[in-house]
Structure formats: structure tokens, C-alpha cells
Amino acid sequence: MTQYPDWLWYDGKFVETHTASTSVLTHSLHYGVSVFEGIRAYRTELGKTAIFRLDAHLRRFIASARAFRMHIPFTLNELTAAHVALIGKVQLDEAYLRPLGFYGAEKLGLLTKDLSVHVMVAAWAWAAYLGEGAMTRGIRVKTSSFARPNASSGLTRAKISGTYANSILAKLEATEDGYDEALLLDSQGYVAEGSGENLFIVRGGALIEPEPACALLGITRETVIELAQDLGQKVQSRRLTRDDVYNADEAFFTGTAAEVVPIVELDRRTIGDGKCGPVTARLQRAYADAVRGRDPKRAEWLTLV
Ligand code: PMP
Numbered sequence: 001m002t003q004y005p006d007w008l009w010y011d012g013k014f015v016e017t018h019t020a021s022t023s024v025l026t027h028s029l030h031y032g033v034s035v036f037e038g039i040r041a042y043r044t045e046l047g048k049t050a051i052f053r054l055d056a057h058l059r060r061f062i063a064s065a066r067a068f069r070m071h072i073p074f075t076l077n078e079l080t081a082a083h084v085a086l087i088g089k090v091q092l093d094e095a096y097l098r099p100l101g102f103y104g105a106e107k108l109g110l111l112t113k114d115l116s117v118h119v120m121v122a123a124w125a126w127a128a129y130l131g132e133g134a135m136t137r138g139i140r141v142k143t144s145s146f147a148r149p150n151a152s153s154g155l156t157r158a159k160i161s162g163t164y165a166n167s168i169l170a171k172l173e174a175t176e177d178g179y180d181e182a183l184l185l186d187s188q189g190y191v192a193e194g195s196g197e198n199l200f201i202v203r204g205g206a207l208i209e210p211e212p213a214c215a216l217l218g219i220t221r222e223t224v225i226e227l228a229q230d231l232g233q234k235v236q237s238r239r240l241t242r243d244d245v246y247n248a249d250e251a252f253f254t255g256t257a258a259e260v261v262p263i264v265e266l267d268r269r270t271i272g273d274g275k276c277g278p279v280t281a282r283l284q285r286a287y288a289d290a291v292r293g294r295d296p297k298r299a300e301w302l303t304l305v
Pocket residue numbers: 038167193194195196197198215216217218219220221254255256257
């Protein structure tokens with residue numbers, strides 16, 4: 001069981017975690033419309049903890065809500081202050097942060113008009129999402145039988161809870177079949193993303209991402225693209241098929257929870273030589289330098305606590 005710290009932030013105040021609750025008639029619990037983020041804070045070499053790309057995460061949080069016409073009753077500045085204060089309150093120097101915006105319990109029925117909106121932020125220690133050793137050894141991935149919903153069946157950029165029903169089906173299928181993670185295709189059969197990560201491949205020296213038509217626009221993905229460009233690495237975005245991944249020199253997933261994780265196998269085809277490749281390793285190092293405050297060019301990505 002996760003050991004959650006004693007405090008979380010709920011609607012503007014610190015509340016004891018064991019008393020922070022909501023009604024079983026909470027609208028978001030019934031219909032899956034709540035917005036959330038996953039954010040990490042790292043101990044940095046600047047001697048302080050820093051929340052990585054907090055501004056980008058909170059802007060996406062507000063944009064996800066806005067797309068659903070949900071009004072978050074806190075400003076960007078108030079949410080920023082809440083995250084910073086929470087890290088201090090729970091006294092963690094490394095943490096995963098989870099803001100969640102959800103509708104209240106005033107009424108059920110699909111119309112969300114006139115419902116109250118609540119926001120909570122929790123923080124806890126969360127180690128390597130895809131398991132210890134994933135970063136160095138790499139992971140085994142299975143193409144999911146569940147397609148990622150396409151852009152005409154919902155909002156593909158919004159990080160809302162309901163979308164994760166699809167991710168959970170894919171993750172369950174892959175892990176119960178003995179794999180570490182799922183790769184979801186779009187409804188036309190082109191590569192989309194992982195259940196909670198974006199994908200990149202390396203082919204002939206170029207870093208290539210699948211055109212992100214129905215994938216979440218990951219902040220780690222954007223970070224890795226910028227870091228790759230800094231390193232003089234060419235980056236392309238194009239439609240990818242499963243066999244593009246099977247025959248890639250390297251492949252990796254990116255995500256806030258997962259970070260930069262090499263993929264060494266897809267559907268029992270070994271990718272490259274079955275080890276973390278040199279481009280992946282270089283980007284892992286660049287990412288670690290950025291989050292740990294070792295890259296002075298990227299100081300603006302850190303919110304010091
Ligand atoms: N795709 C999905 C479906 C995700 O859940 C996540 C995790 N938020 C990502 C991609 C990666 O996004 P980020 O790098 O912003 O964490």
C-alpha cells in the first residue's frame with residue numbers, strides 16, 4: 001500500500017489525509033470527468049527541492065478543465081503556491097504530485113452545469129514507475145488490442161480521468177500477458193502512445209515520434225525534444241507503424257512518472273541489440289541533468305521549494 005503523507009491540500013487548505021473525503025454521490029466518480037496531472041519534484045544539486053515544469057503542468061491542468069467547460073476555482077498563481085507549500089508541509093525532498101479537479105455531489109445526470117468544482121493536491125514518494133531496473137535494462141512492451149480513442153470521439157489533449165479507462169484496459173492486458181507496458185495504436189492502426197507515456201524511436205540517427213494526433217501532448221516528450229535539439233539531434237514527427245518500431249535501432253517511452261525508459265522488445269521482437277541504446281542513454285542523462293538542476297540553460301523549468 002502507498003504510504004501517503006499526513007497532509008494534502010484540498011480546496012484552499014491543508015487537510016489531514018485520513019479526513020479528506022468526498023460524497024459517494026460525487027459527480028466525477030460516476031461519469032469520469034475529473035482533470036488531473038502527474039508532476040515530479042526532485043532533490044536538486046542547487047541544495048533545494050524543485051518541482052519540474054510545474055507551470056507547464058498547471059497550464060495543461062487548466063486547459064484540460066477548460067476543454068470540458070469546467071471552471072477551476074483557483075488561479076494559476078494560487079495553484080502554483082499550493083504545490084510549493086504542500087511539498088514543504090509534507091517534508092518530502094522527492095515527490096510525485098497529483099492535482100485533481102472534480103465536480104461536487106449536488107446532483108447526478110450528465111449535465112455538469114451548476115455543479116461545484118473542487119481541487120485537491122496530494123504528494124507522496126513514488127519510485128520508478130516501470131520498476132527498478134527499467135531505466136537501465138529496458139522494458140518489454142506489447143501492442144494493445146485496445147485502440148486509443150481518435151480525435152473525433154473525444155478530446156485527445158485533455159488529461160481527464162475517463163480517458164484512463166482505455167489506458168487501464170491496455171495496461172491490464174499487457175501486464176497480465178507478462179509484459180511491462182502496452183503500446184496503443186490509433187483507430188487506423190498507426191502507433192499512438194503507451195498507456196501513460198509517449199513513444200520515440202531512433203532510426204538511422206534520427207529521433208522520430210509518431211504524429212501525436214490522438215496522444216496526450218506529454219510534457220516529458222516536449223522536454224526530450226528540446227534537449228535532443230540542444231544536443232544537435234534531428235527530431236521528426238511522422239506516422240509510424242508497428243514494424244517501424246520492430247525495426248527501429250532504439251525505442252523509448254517518456255512520461256513524468258516513467259521518465260525516459262528504453263524499450264527493448266515489442267511483441268517478442270527485440271529492438272536494436274536489446275539494450276538501452278546510445279541516443280536513449282544520452283537523452284536519459286540530459287533529462288536527469290535538467291530535473292536535478294545540473295543544466296543551467298534549463299533553470300526556468302525548476303520551481304524551487
Ligand atoms: N500519454 C499518456 C496517456 C499519459 O498518461 C502520460 C502521462 N501524463 C503521458 C503520455 C506523458 O505525459 P507527461 O510527459 O506530461 O507526463
